Structures are given as C-alpha cells and as structure tokens.
Amino acid sequence: MRTFFCLELTEAVKREISDIPHSIDSPAYVKWVSQDNLHVTLKFLGDVNKKEIPGIKQQAEKSAAKINPFEMTIDKLSGFPNPGFPKVIWLGSNSPPGEIFQLQENLESRMENLGFEKENRDYVPHVTLGRTKDENEAKIEQMGSKLKSYELEDNWTVSVDQLTLMESTLKSHGPEYDPVSRLDLGKSS
Numbered sequence: 001m002r003t004f005f006c007l008e009l010t011e012a013v014k015r016e017i018s019d020i021p022h023s024i025d026s027p028a029y030v031k032w033v034s035q036d037n038l039h040v041t042l043k044f045l046g047d048v049n050k051k052e053i054p055g056i057k058q059q060a061e062k063s064a065a066k067i068n069p070f071e072m073t074i075d076k077l078s079g080f081p082n083p084g085f086p087k088v089i090w091l092g093s094n095s096p097p098g099e100i101f102q103l104q105e106n107l108e109s110r111m112e113n114l115g116f117e118k119e120n121r122d123y124v125p126h127v128t129l130g131r132t133k134d135e136n137e138a139k140i141e142q143m144g145s146k147l148k149s150y151e152l153e154d155n156w157t158v159s160v161d162q163l164t165l166m167e168s169t170l171k172s173h174g175p176e177y178d179p180v181s182r183l184d185l186g187k188s189s
Helices: 011-017 050-065 098-113 137-149
Strands: 002-008 030-032 039-047 070-074 076-082 085-092 126-132 156-160 162-171 174-184
Touching: 002 050, 002 174, 011 156, 039 098, 039 162, 050 098, 050 162, 050 174, 070 098, 076 137, 085 137, 126 137
Parallel strands: none
Antiparallel strands: 002 039, 002 162, 030 126, 039 126, 070 156, 076 085, 085 126, 162 174
16 A cells, blocks of 8 residues: 555645645646645655554654644745746745654654655655646746746645544546544654
8 A cells, every 4th residue: 555644734725725726827737736635745655565554653653742733834835846947836834843844854764764765855844736747848947937926825824733644546537545544743642
C-alpha cells in the first residue's frame, strides 16, 4: 500500500482553496489536485507492506505526542522548483509555525530508523494545488509570471491537532486518499 503522512484540512478550507485554480488563467497545461485530495504532506513513505503499519503507527504516535496542537496560516502562493518556473503550484505560509518543522523532523528521523529514506531537500510546508504538465517551458515561465503577480484575496488559519497516515490508491481518474490512522498531537498513548 502506498502511504504518506499529512495534516488534513477542513472541508471548508479545502472548498475555498479549490476555487483558486479557477481564478488563475494558466497559459500552461496544469493538472489541478481535486478538492478532496488537498492536504499538507509531512513525509511520503511510498509502498509499504501492511505488516509494517503497526510499527510505523507506533513511531508516528511518539512523534505526534511530542508536539502540542498548533495553528498554521495559509497565505502564500508559490511554485517549485521556484516561483518563476512552477512545475508544482502550491499554497503555504509566509511564517510557518515552528511546530510543523519539529513534527516533520521528528517523523523523518523515526521513519529513517525504520528504513525509510530521508528526504534530502529542505522541508517546505505546503498544499499542492497542481502540477504543470506542459512540455513548453516558455508557457511554464508565463505561468510563473502569473503566479508572481497573483494576489491572494484570502488567507486561512488551519488548526492542526492530528497527524494522519494516509493511503493513496492510484485510479484512472487520479489518486484516492483514505486515512489509515489519525494520531492526536500532544497526547501520549
């Protein structure tokens, strides 16, 4: 089963965020993420055997217990690898809370101890909105210009009190996500 750790968003926030792609007149072809699949990824595990889930969950519970619930403001629109050439279009925070980095680092370390490869890029908390699937690099650069000049009309404060282990099933219409486990922050079992 294909799995990852994430922070879920409320239905109201997902609904409002999912309107943003409609207001971006994209010159490049973008595969937008469906409203149901919007989340903040903490750690992608990839394919795991079902037998590994109890050990993964146990280590994740220890990570979650170390961090108290917190709030994150989503108020930034950008792109990876950079805003001028956005292969991935995302929403994030101009001032991400320290707790999200502590949670991610602790989770990363515990998962590495279980044999999962450590991510070699700096962690940037974000909600992926879409991916440019255009072969024309000039169109991707034009999209970057639009992103840089785009002004978010709203921002969203997200209350984070759970860490979710999510299963991703690839279907013909795109991935479907199902929670495997939701772990409360700040509570030891």
